[in-house]
Amino acid sequence: xxxxxxxxxxxxxxxxxxxxxxxxxxxxxxxxxxxxxxxxxxxxxxxxxxxxxxxxxxxxxxxxxxxxxxxxxxxxxxxxxxxxxxxxxxxxxxxxxxxxxxxxxxxxxxxxxxxxxxxxxxxxxxxxxxxxxxxxxxxxxxxxxxxxxxxxxxxxxxxxxxxxxxxxxxxxxxxxxxxxxxxxxxxxxxxxxx
Amino acid sequence: xxxxxxxxxxxxxxxxxxxxxxxxxxxxxxxxxxxxxxxxxxxxxxxxxxxxxxxxxxxxxxxxxxxxxxxxxxxxxxxxxxxxxxxxxxxxxxxxxxxxxxxxxxxxxxxxxxxxxxxxxxxxxxxxxxxxxxxxxxxxxxxxxxxxxxxxxxxxxxxxxxxxxxxxxxxxxxxxxxxxxxxxxxxxxxxxxx
Amino acid sequence: xxxxxxxxxxxxxxxxxxxxxxxxxxxxxxxxxxxxxxxxxxxxxxxxxxxxxxxxxxxxxxxxxxxxxxxxxxxxxxxxxxxxxxxxxxxxxxxxxxxxxxxxxxxxxxxxxxxxxxxxxxxxxxxxxxxxxxxxxxxxxxxxxxxxxxxxxxxxxxxxxxxxxxxxxxxxxxxxxxxxxxxxxxxxxxxxxx
Amino acid sequence: xxxxxxxxxxxxxxxxxxxxxxxxxxxxxxxxxxxxxxxxxxxxxxxxxxxxxxxxxxxxxxxxxxxxxxxxxxxxxxxxxxxxxxxxxxxxxxxxxxxxxxxxxxxxxxxxxxxxxxxxxxxxxxxxxxxxxxxxxxxxxxxxxxxxxxxxxxxxxxxxxxxxxxxxxxxxxxxxxxxxxxxxxxxxxxxxxx
Numbered sequence: 001x002x003x004x005x006x007x008x009x010x011x012x013x014x015x016x017x018x019x020x021x022x023x024x025x026x027x028x029x030x031x032x033x034x035x036x037x038x039x040x041x042x043x044x045x046x047x048x049x050x051x052x053x054x055x056x057x058x059x060x061x062x063x064x065x066x067x068x069x070x071x072x073x074x075x076x077x078x079x080x081x082x083x084x085x086x087x088x089x090x091x092x093x094x095x096x097x098x099x100x101x102x103x104x105x106x107x108x109x110x111x112x113x114x115x116x117x118x119x120x121x122x123x124x125x126x127x128x129x130x131x132x133x134x135x136x137x138x139x140x141x142x143x144x145x146x147x148x149x150x151x152x153x154x155x156x157x158x159x160x161x162x163x164x165x166x167x168x169x170x171x172x173x174x175x176x177x178x179x180x181x182x183x184x185x186x187x188x189x190x191x192x193x194x
Numbered sequence: 195x196x197x198x199x200x201x202x203x204x205x206x207x208x209x210x211x212x213x214x215x216x217x218x219x220x221x222x223x224x225x226x227x228x229x230x231x232x233x234x235x236x237x238x239x240x241x242x243x244x245x246x247x248x249x250x251x252x253x254x255x256x257x258x259x260x261x262x263x264x265x266x267x268x269x270x271x272x273x274x275x276x277x278x279x280x281x282x283x284x285x286x287x288x289x290x291x292x293x294x295x296x297x298x299x300x301x302x303x304x305x306x307x308x309x310x311x312x313x314x315x316x317x318x319x320x321x322x323x324x325x326x327x328x329x330x331x332x333x334x335x336x337x338x339x340x341x342x343x344x345x346x347x348x349x350x351x352x353x354x355x356x357x358x359x360x361x362x363x364x365x366x367x368x369x370x371x372x373x374x375x376x377x378x379x380x381x382x383x384x385x386x387x388x
Numbered sequence: 389x390x391x392x393x394x395x396x397x398x399x400x401x402x403x404x405x406x407x408x409x410x411x412x413x414x415x416x417x418x419x420x421x422x423x424x425x426x427x428x429x430x431x432x433x434x435x436x437x438x439x440x441x442x443x444x445x446x447x448x449x450x451x452x453x454x455x456x457x458x459x460x461x462x463x464x465x466x467x468x469x470x471x472x473x474x475x476x477x478x479x480x481x482x483x484x485x486x487x488x489x490x491x492x493x494x495x496x497x498x499x500x501x502x503x504x505x506x507x508x509x510x511x512x513x514x515x516x517x518x519x520x521x522x523x524x525x526x527x528x529x530x531x532x533x534x535x536x537x538x539x540x541x542x543x544x545x546x547x548x549x550x551x552x553x554x555x556x557x558x559x560x561x562x563x564x565x566x567x568x569x570x571x572x573x574x575x576x577x578x579x580x581x582x
Numbered sequence: 583x584x585x586x587x588x589x590x591x592x593x594x595x596x597x598x599x600x601x602x603x604x605x606x607x608x609x610x611x612x613x614x615x616x617x618x619x620x621x622x623x624x625x626x627x628x629x630x631x632x633x634x635x636x637x638x639x640x641x642x643x644x645x646x647x648x649x650x651x652x653x654x655x656x657x658x659x660x661x662x663x664x665x666x667x668x669x670x671x672x673x674x675x676x677x678x679x680x681x682x683x684x685x686x687x688x689x690x691x692x693x694x695x696x697x698x699x700x701x702x703x704x705x706x707x708x709x710x711x712x713x714x715x716x717x718x719x720x721x722x723x724x725x726x727x728x729x730x731x732x733x734x735x736x737x738x739x740x741x742x743x744x745x746x747x748x749x750x751x752x753x754x755x756x757x758x759x760x761x762x763x764x765x766x767x768x769x770x771x772x773x774x775x776x
Contacts, residue, residue: 005201005255007587012209012400015594019602020213022668027675031683050668054661061587061657075255076373079248086216086244093221101225179658199395199449206403206594214407269449270567273442280410280438287415295419393589393643400597408601463643464761467636474604474632481609489613 003070006078010060013082018053021046021089024096042096048171049092052112055178056085056119067126077125081118087111105160105167112171113153120146149174197264200272204254207276212247215240215283218290236290242365243286246306249372250279250313261320271319275312281305299354299361306365307347314340343368391458394466398448401470406441409434409477412484430484436559437480440500443566444473444507455514465513469506475499493548493555500559501541508534537562585652588660592642595664600635603628603671606678624678630753631674637760638667638697649708659707663700669693687742687749694753695735702728731756 024042028035060081067074091111094104123146152170160167218236222229254275261268285305288298317340346364354361412430416423448469455462479499482492511534540558548555606624610617642663649656673693676686705728734752742749 005205005258008202008590009205009209009251011587011591012206012594013213015591016210016213016598017216018664019595019598019668020217022599022671023217023602023605025669025672027672027679029679031680031685033685035685036689047665050665054658054665057591058654058657058661064587065584072252075252076248079252082212083241083244086213087219089216090219090221097221097223098225103225103227103229107230199399199452202396203399203403203445206400207407210404210407211410214411217411266446269446270442273446276406277435277438277442280407281413283410284413284415291415291417292419297419297421297423301424393593393646396590397593397597397639400594401601404598404601408605411605460640463640464636467640470600471629471632471636474601475607477604478607478609485609485611486613491613491615491617495618 003064003067006070006075007064010064010078010082011057014053014057014060014085017086017088018050018057021049021092024089024093042093045092045096048175049088051175051179052171053085053088055175056081056115059119059178063123063126067130069129071125071129073125074122074129077118077122081115081122084111084115084118088115100164100168102161102164102167105164106157109153109156109160109167109171112174113150113157116146116150116153120150145177149178197258197261200264200269201258204258204272204276205251208247208251208254208279211280211282212244212251215243215286218283218287236287239286239290242369243282245369245373246365247279247282249369250309253313253372257317257320261324263323265319265323267319268316268323271312271316275309275316278305278309278312282309294358294362296355296358296361299358300351303347303350303354303361303365306368307344307351310340310344310347314344339371343372391452391455394458394463395452398452398466398470399445402441402445402448402473405473405476406438406445409437409480412477412481430481433480433484436563437476439563439567440559441473441476443563444469444503447507447566451511451514455518457517459513459517461513462510462517465506465510469503469510472499472503472506476503488552488556490549490552490555493552494545496559497541497544497548497555500562501538501545504534504538504541508538533565537566585646585649588652588657589646592646592660592664593639596635596639596642596667599668599670600632600639603631603674606671606675624675627674627678630757631670633757633761634694634753635667635670637757638663638701641701641760645705645708649712651711653707653711655707656704656711659700659704663697663704666693666697666700670697682746682750684743684746684749687746688739691735691738691742691749691753694756695732695739698728698732698735702732727759731760 025039025046028039088111091104091108095101095108098104152174156167156170159170219233219240222233282305285298285302289295289302292298346368350361350364353364413427413434416427476499479492479496483489483496486492540562544555544558547558607621607628610621670693673686673690677683677690680686734756738749738752741752
């Protein structure tokens with residue numbers, strides 16, 4: 001059971017999700033610079049979600065790189081992750097239209113949280129198939145980033161009701177934390193070669 | 195005649211169909227939790243259709259896995275299946291907007307039925323090309339799931355006029371029945387190895 | 389210069405074009421069977437365009453199968469073909485909304501004609517690269533289908549002003565003519581094997 | 583770390599961007615030839631953007647062809663390029679609706695400029711990974727096209743305020759300049775073979 005189609009399908013879905021979000025960026029009706037102003041919150045939430053989906057694609061790329069056998073469980077764990085990622089466009093559109101409102105900000109955090117949990121389940125399904133001594137298990141190691149992110153998303157949900165800016169701040173902070181590419185697997189790979 | 199492009203094209207179409215459905219989930223205009231309420235039926239029908247398309251992708255993945263030669267007949271049987279799957283977004287949107295109405299519920303069952311028939315035709319086209327002793331023919335075996343599903347869809351069409359809830363119940367039941375991944379082909383593969 | 393990305397990109401664009409057309413099929417507002425009636429012309433033009441794009445994908449699949457070297461000229465001839473195919477959704481939407489009007493019917497024929505010419509140019513670019521004795525040149529042979537189709541599209545444009553039904557009739561006729569899969573290349577391949 | 587998924591994901595995103603733009607070409611409401619007239623500026627800006635994206639895909643194809651190892655830096659430089667390309671549909675829609683207005687024309691130039699810079703960064707990231715003596719570094723050579731394009735885009739931004747036609751003229755000129763396919767890498771490849 002090869003992993004080629006799993007990768008191809010995931011790439012397809014992620015590519016479409018990332019590009020569908022841009023449909024929210026509608027051309028303004030006026031022709032002056034001022035006409036772009038109402039697009040600013042939509043644009044900034046597009047940038048944030050683009051970065052999140054890029055991080056997911058990047059980490060998914062690294063994660064699948066270590067997979068040798070694909071089981072039914074891995075297929076479904078991957079589809080489950082894609083489901084939550086597919087909710088990014090609507091969650092992004094909602095915060096884009098109402099940038100500083102508590103409920104949309106909290107819901108965005110909820111979608112981020114569910115996607116993080118789904119990613120964790122996928123990781124577990126792969127480790128379960130390949131064994132705890134596998135390359136992946138070694139590469140992930142303590143995985144503090146993967147552990148702290150859901151905690152921060154979870155905190156962002158109630159804190160968005162104190163002030164939506166706290167929620168937004170946390171989302172930007174986690175994105176920046178992940179933007180540093182995940183070199184753990186690359187590093188372990190190089191160590192094994194030596 | 196390789197099967198790579200057949201898989202790549204099918205993956206592309208399925209990935210787009212699955213993501214186009216999410217466009218129906220429009221960001222609500224209000225910013226309160228109440229504003230999400232009218233989205234609930236749209237969301238639940240999205241979940242149902244996502245699961246159905248995921249099942250089709252999964253089974254398609256398993257089915258194509260056994261294919262060695264691609265004929266013109268297989269190409270067209272596959273395109274025929276993709277045609278019926280491409281009607282999922284509009285059928286889903288219609289039940290999403292009118293969850294408990296008989297006609298949309300019956301039409302959704304009709305689309306499910308046609309897709310099931312198209313899948314069956316594709317299976318036959320592949321067996322016809324590879325012979326009745328082939329891996330696929332052995333793996334499918336009695337195939338009770340594939341035989342009972344169209345019967346249930348067919349029953350759901352008139353029963354939706356008695357009560358749309360019966361239709362919905364049947365669709366959820368069949369989805370759950372298939373959610374157990376199709377291990378038949380995996381099992382036969384492992385037996386052959388031994 | 390490998391042909392993998394050329395195939396992957398073409399598959400992607402074709403898959404998206406074919407699925408974007410379905411966005412025109414909007415869920416009706418009523419919940420009665422009557423509510424589906426105004427969808428009928430949109431649906432039938434969707435079916436026609438789906439079949440045309442399926443034919444193009446099928447023939448493109450066969451055509452590229454014979455390609456060994458990809459030149460800049462082939463890349464651009466392929467992009468040129470994709471450009472005209474990308475106009476199918478808007479041409480389909482226009483005839484879908486106004487089924488029996490002369491101008492939309494003629495324009496649809498114009499897009500079909502340009503796509504046929506672009507396909508012919510792509511074929512020439514591939515033969516130019518591979519030589520007139522190549523597999524492709526042998527397989528295409530007299531190619532009466534490829535020669536008669538543009539003539540019929542060209543005839544359909546003025547005849548649509550006599551009656552749009554003549555135009556529609558011609559489009560359906562050409563589609564049926566091509567629906568018989570192009571076995572020429574398969575046949576030549578088998579002859580060479582012997 | 584293979585480059586297959588990088589290519590597949592880029593192909594997917596580019597294929598979707600190119601096809602999403604066509605959604606702006608909405609079927610006119612009338613059925614006369616006159617009804618097509620207001621579509622003309624939308625259509626001509628679609629053609630221009632299609633050509634630009636085709637050029638990017640073509641050059642990306644050539645650029646990635648020389649890549650042997652994919653690093654985290656290359657992945658992110660590629661995603662950065664895709665981000666700016668994803669803004670083509672909205673920028674195209676804005677000039678399509680207001681063809682000769684200065685601000686939309688200048689903004690279109692700004693998006694072209696950012697995409698050109700992102701492409702340059704990607705080129706640098708690849709050269710940094712493969713060394714200055716690599717095939718790519720040799721193939722690019724003086725790269726006058728890559729150097730003059732951003733200068734012309736930069737000039738187009740203020741000149742669009744003098745007259746939007748100057749901006750449009752410059753964009754068409756640069757597109758024509760690139761339409762000649764990039765044979766540099768092909769040439770160097772052939773030289774190496776000899």
